[in-house]
Amino acid sequence: MPRSVNSVASRARRKKVMKQAKGYFGRRKNVWTVAKNAVEKAMLYAYRDRKAKKRTFRSLWITRINAGARMNGMSYSQFMGKLKANEIELNRKVLADLAMNHPEAFKAIVEKVK
Secondary structure, eight states, X not given: OOOOOOHHHHHHHHXXXXXXXXXXXXXXXXXXXXXXXXXXXXXXXXXXXXXXXXXXXXXXXXXXXXXXXXXXXXXXXXXXXXHHHTTOOOOHHHXXXXXXXXXXXXXXXXXHHO
């Protein structure tokens, strides 16, 4: 009995990976084994960096809040501590936006917690 191979599914699977590898440099875009490894690695990076993105944004917000707080004579840790004590529930994303784009509003918050 001849061997049964589902070449339609195999080709579709390879085609899908090659489509994902479109735009890669050199053999990564047109050689099956190299492209498969490159796409697999790219997927791992994408998964990992979706998590890392959240961390990097949080650190950016903290940096901006710290800069804004120091311009108003207070450190980041003092500012955040006093915000919690005064039960002002603004998250770091909003505070960073205020510090960056609306310094007068941020200054008003700093004055309120002092």
